[in-house]
Amino acid sequence: MPPSPSALAGLVVPYLQRQSWFLADMSRYDRGVWATFQLADLEIVADGRPGMASVVVTVGNRPFHVLVGWRDAALAPAMLGDHQGAVLGMCDDGSGEVLCYDALADEELSTGLLAVASAGRESAKRVRLVQSLVSHAALVYDERLFMKSYRVLEPAPRPEIELMERLDEVGFQHTLRPIARWERNGRDLALVREYIPGAVEARLLALTSLRDLLGRSIDDDQVRLEEVGGAGGDLSSEARRLGELTASLHLALAEAFGVLALRDAGAAPGVAIRVHGDYHLRRVFRTDAGWIVGGFGDDPLIGKLGEPDAPREPRFASPLEDLADLSYSLRQVAAEAVAAQPAVTRPRAERLAKAWERRNRGAFLSGYLGVEGVGRLMALNRSEAAEAIKSLVAEREKPA
Amino acid sequence: MVSSSLPVTGDPRWYRRAVFYELLPRGFFDSNADGVGDFEGLRQKLDHLQWLGIDCVWLLPFYPSPLHDGGYDISDFLTVAPDLGSIDDLVALVEDAHRRGIRIISDLVMNHTSDQHPWFSESRSSRDNPKADWYMWADDDHGFADARVIFCDVEPSNWTFDQKRRQYYWHRFFHQQPDLNYENPEVVDAMLGVVRFWLDLGLDGFRLDAIPYLYKAEGTSCENLPATHQLLRRIRAEMDAAYPGRLMLAEVNQWPSVVTEYFGDGDECHMCFNFPLMPRMFMAVRREQRFPITEVLAQTPAIPAGCQWGIFLRNHDELTLEMVTDEERDYMYAEYARDPRMRRNLGIRRRLAPLVDNDRRVAELLYGLLLSLPGSPVLYYGDEILMGDNIYLGDRDGVRTPMQWAPDRNAGFSRADFAQLYLPPLMDPVHGYQAVNVEAQRRDPSSFLHWLRRMLAVRHQYPQFATGSLEVLPADNPSVLAYVRQPGATEVPDAVQPGLDSAAGAAGGPALDNAPDQAGGPGGAGPDAAVLCVSNLSRFAQPVELSLGRWEGCTPIELLGRVPFPRITAKPYSVTLAPYGFYWFEFEER
Numbered sequence: 010m011p012p013s014p015s016a017l018a019g020l021v022v023p024y025l026q027r028q029s030w031f032l033a034d035m036s037r038y039d040r041g042v043w044a045t046f047q048l049a050d051l052e053i054v055a056d057g058r059p060g061m062a063s064v065v066v067t068v069g070n071r072p073f074h075v076l077v078g079w080r081d082a083a084l085a086p087a088m089l090g091d092h093q094g095a096v097l098g099m100c101d102d103g104s105g106e107v108l109c110y111d112a113l114a115d116e117e118l119s120t121g122l123l124a125v126a127s128a129g130r131e132s133a134k135r136v137r138l139v140q141s142l143v144s145h146a147a148l149v150y151d152e153r154l155f156m157k158s159y160r161v162l163e164p165a166p167r168p169e170i171e172l173m174e175r176l177d178e179v180g181f182q183h184t185l186r187p188i189a190r191w192e193r194n195g196r197d198l199a200l201v202r203e204y205i206p207g208a209v210e211a212r213l214l215a216l217t218s219l220r221d222l223l224g225r226s227i228d229d230d231q232v233r234l235e236e237v238g239g240a241g242g243d244l245s246s247e248a249r250r251l252g253e254l255t256a257s258l259h260l261a262l263a264e265a266f267g268v269l270a271l272r273d274a275g276a277a278p279g280v281a282i283r284v285h286g287d288y289h290l291r292r293v294f295r296t297d298a299g300w301i302v303g304g305f306g307d308d309p310l311i312g313k314l315g316e317p318d319a320p321r322e323p324r325f326a327s328p329l330e331d332l333a334d335l336s337y338s339l340r341q342v343a344a345e346a347v348a349a350q351p352a353v354t355r356p357r358a359e360r361l362a363k364a365w366e367r368r369n370r371g372a373f374l375s376g377y378l379g380v381e382g383v384g385r386l387m388a389l390n391r392s393e394a395a396e397a398i399k400s401l402v403a404e405r406e407k408p409a
Numbered sequence: 410m411v412s413s414s415l416p417v418t419g420d421p422r423w424y425r426r427a428v429f430y431e432l433l434p435r436g437f438f439d440s441n442a443d444g445v446g447d448f449e450g451l452r453q454k455l456d457h458l459q460w461l462g463i464d465c466v467w468l469l470p471f472y473p474s475p476l477h478d479g480g481y482d483i484s485d486f487l488t489v490a491p492d493l494g495s496i497d498d499l500v501a502l503v504e505d506a507h508r509r510g511i512r513i514i515s516d517l518v519m520n521h522t523s524d525q526h527p528w529f530s531e532s533r534s535s536r537d538n539p540k541a542d543w544y545m546w547a548d549d550d551h552g553f554a555d556a557r558v559i560f561c562d563v564e565p566s567n568w569t570f571d572q573k574r575r576q577y578y579w580h581r582f583f584h585q586q587p588d589l590n591y592e593n594p595e596v597v598d599a600m601l602g603v604v605r606f607w608l609d610l611g612l613d614g615f616r617l618d619a620i621p622y623l624y625k626a627e628g629t630s631c632e633n634l635p636a637t638h639q640l641l642r643r644i645r646a647e648m649d650a651a652y653p654g655r656l657m658l659a660e661v662n663q664w665p666s667v668v669t670e671y672f673g674d675g676d677e678c679h680m681c682f683n684f685p686l687m688p689r690m691f692m693a694v695r696r697e698q699r700f701p702i703t704e705v706l707a708q709t710p711a712i713p714a715g716c717q718w719g720i721f722l723r724n725h726d727e728l729t730l731e732m733v734t735d736e737e738r739d740y741m742y743a744e745y746a747r748d749p750r751m752r753r754n755l756g757i758r759r760r761l762a763p764l765v766d767n768d769r770r771v772a773e774l775l776y777g778l779l780l781s782l783p784g785s786p787v788l789y790y791g792d793e794i795l796m797g798d799n800i801y802l803g804d805r806d807g808v809r810t811p812m813q814w815a816p817d818r819n820a821g822f823s824r825a826d827f828a829q830l831y832l833p834p835l836m837d838p839v840h841g842y843q844a845v846n847v848e849a850q851r852r853d854p855s856s857f858l859h860w861l862r863r864m865l866a867v868r869h870q871y872p873q874f875a876t877g878s879l880e881v882l883p884a885d886n887p888s889v890l891a892y893v894r895q896p897g898a899t900e901v902p903d904a905v906q907p908g909l910d911s912a913a914g915a916a917g918g919p920a921l922d923n924a925p926d927q928a929g930g931p932g933g934a935g936p937d938a939a940v941l942c943v944s945n946l947s948r949f950a951q952p953v954e955l956s957l958g959r960w961e962g963c964t965p966i967e968l969l970g971r972v973p974f975p976r977i978t979a980k981p982y983s984v985t986l987a988p989y990g991f992y993w994f995e996f997e998e999r
Contacts, residue, residue: 135958137956137958152883152956206881206882206883207703207881207882207883207884208883209700209885209887210885213885213886213887214698214887217696217697217698217887217888217947218696220697220947220949221697221947221948224948224949242695242696242697242698243696295700295887297700297703297704297706297707297881298704298707
């Protein structure tokens with residue numbers, strides 16, 4: 010006998026109110042709506058001791074997902090170790106007192122979660138919790154599979170899931186392939202993807218390159234800005250490959266979602282495609298086999314509580330928008346590296362970083378334009394595209 | 410002195426754990442003051458190799474040769490060049506080396522001969538002499554058009570016209586090196602006779618030069634053809650039957666996926682060089698990121714049981730850039746060969762020390778990688794003291810200058826007149842013999858030479874470096890390369906006797922004060938357990954967090970100093986590394 014739904018829901022609500030990810034999400038709303046908690050949906054995924062339930066509660070129209078685990082009250086504290094903050098409280102499971110807690114703090118239960126989320130198709134021996142964000146917690150299984158367990162739920166399919174599945178259908182290889190998806194009552198609860206150990210965020214490679222550049226002992230008057238990236242920790246060959254990856258992503262998106270004529274001809278002539286929409290140096294990763302798109306952004310919808318969520322508009326835009334996003338990201342990481350310099354060397358660092366940005370932005374664009382077939386996504390020649398990106402980057406830099 | 414090497418009798422798969430040392434007999438030591446190094450000189454210097462911890466010496470070609478291609482143009486396969494000594498001298502060298510547990514292999518060029526070889530003289534003399542078909546003759550130069558020209562700097566075509574026979578002959582390298590015709594069974598028999606001749610004299614095997622080109626076929630690249638593999642299997646079968654424990658080491662400058670074909674099913678070559686790995690080690694250090702290395706490791710397929718890669722930092726050839734992309738080649742030129750004189754064909758002709766701007770930290774890091782990545786390391790003579798090069802000498806001679814033994818006249822290499830030397834020793838103030846020589850570094854316990862000897866000793870104690878599996882560990886910091894070497898599930902640890910088969914067992918000099926007493930330790934440590942290697946490819950200090958959950962509760966012991974590090978917990982394990990620093994750890998349950 011598992012604990013009763015009402016008992017579980019009663020423990021989940023105060024737990025949620027202690028969670029920073031919940032508070033971060035709810036901070037946009039009036040505290041009055043906090044009283045409107047409702048148990049929306051509950052499934053016992055593991056009966057017994059230890060046991061586990063997937064619990065969805067809503068606040069207004071906003072659904073939150075918590076995985077609740079329980080064990081014998083006498084045994085649980087030792088098992089939880091450092092994770093005492095994960096405790097929800099005590100309840101009765103029919104044969105005595107059990108201690109309930111966030112199941113992600115329990116290795117045995119979160120290992121078993123993989124089988125639940127993949128409907129029994131996958132299993133693993135080891136798990137580690139790698140990330141705990143507002144929208145989801147991320148777990149890695151056997152350094153082979155990666156699970157996003159969503160916290161703030163959305164109607165299925167979540168845009169990132171839809172994107173991934175459609176890209177998979179058209180045979181786009183350069184991403185972490187979706188393996189399984191856990192959906193219940195029209196909401197996505199978790200997504201399982203392949204995991205590539207050793208993949209490194211592009212931002213870290215960019216910082217490595219900048220570190221080499223800014224750490225060089227060159228006399229100021231010898232700095233020839235065009236050549237700064239020409240050696241050492243040069244990123245430009247990687248930036249070029251990143252451009253190639255981006256082009257193949259856009260071609261796959263165009264194949265999966267179609268191509269529209271751009272209505273707003275003000276910006277640039279050309280076509281609109283389903284773009285990535287949140288494309289920056291933290292979204293792309295270098296692996297031993299080249300570059301991959303790691304994720305597609307997963308910010309939950311922001312709407313008025315109490316109103317049904319508006320269906321999310323698939324984002325169609327000029328491919329230049331993604332290129333500008335990434336180029337802007339190069340500028341930001343260069344600024345980050347400069348800001349880490351002592352004030353006295355900052356002016357020199359700024360000049361170097363500017364040249365670094367120009368070099369890598371150029372290499373990125375060259376890589377993009379060099380891919381066969383990209384001409385049907387963009388009617389601009391190289392210098393026109395460079396100009397268009399430059400002005401879009403400048404727009405992004407303006408304070409909102 | 411305790412034997413520095415594996416016993417010469419015993420493990421027929423010795424080459425998988427051996428450290429090789431490549432040397433130029435002409436350039437090592439001159440015993441008779443004629444300006445040219447010789448076998449007797451090398452024999453007198455075996456002490457040095459034994460002290461260093463070398464298991465096998467690879468001799469560059471010692472056959473009679475007009476020396477158009479560093480001796481790879483052989484004019485007689487069945488004797489030695491007279492300036493190097495006699496066959497008796499060679500046999501004395503082999504016997505002395507074997508007594509010390511050091512094996513000796515030699516270069517063997519099967520693909521071609523010198524145009525001065527009597528076989529070629531006979532073959533070119535007419536179109537119907539007994540050896541008329543021993544080489545590849547044609548009336549025009551149109552055949553095999555799909556085969557690339559390898560020495561593209563100097564040879565316009567693979568065909569050259571011979572005035573005497575009034576026909577073209579095929580040569581894959583210099584035109585002074587006509588290719589043998591292996592379609593002719595007499596040629597195959599003749600070469601098998603050469604193989605037997607040297608194995609009968611006691612050589613431990615061959616480094617097979619230019620092996621992919623033996624057979625040619627119209628409409629192909631004339632590389633890696635099935636018939637070539639068939640011939641290798643035949644040679645191997647013969648060696649296994651009559652000469653067990655001898656080595657075939659192939660030079661196949663191709664991608665690892667192609668190279669592995671030369672292992673066959675374990676029935677072709679015992680070893681092949683891993684060419685693409687080497688330039689990427691340099692590239693990774695210059696770019697301060699691990700991907701150039703991990704990328705090529707990921708592309709390197711598993712090899713059959715009993716086989717092994719040969720890996721190296723530098724050798725007698727240029728730093729070969731055939732196995733990198735054009736873009737990577739441009740990068741390597743910009744970084745390592747700013748002066749066009751440093752370039753040759755598709756490569757860079759430099760020694761290790763000048764390649765790394767004489768930075769000992771980088772040299773140590775690169776050796777740290779070489780001695781811990783999968784494969785048997787091959788050292789190049791002189792690199793153990795970080796000798797320099799002379800890019801103003803022609804061809805590849807810049808990296809073939811005399812070994813620098815001492816600060817005395819002629820670098821202690823020869824008592825001949827300076828003008829008589831086969832090549833001038835280096836004399837510049839940075840790399841010259843007065844600054845860089847064996848004698849001085851033997852005296853100085855903190856020298857590179859002592860450091861390297863210590864590293865070889867540690868490597869010998871841990872067979873997992875030689876035969877273990879490799880697993881790259883994920884690390885967020887792209888400048889850090891971490892991997893685990895672990896005996897495979899099916900890997901039977903070779904018959905290694907810790908403390909006996911390596912130099913560290915010797916009551917050595919001050920550098921050995923920290924020598925581990927025994928390779929095996931309590932808990933899971935020792936030759937059967939995992940070894941973790943963590944390297945910082947950056948010239949700045951770096952932190953890294955590693956996920957070592959598998960060894961939770963164990964204490965990492967740093968192998969060079971036996972220093973225990975903080976115990977591993979369930980949390981990510983934090984390691985900080987000095988610029989270009991690296992650690993080797995084993996795990997001890999305490």
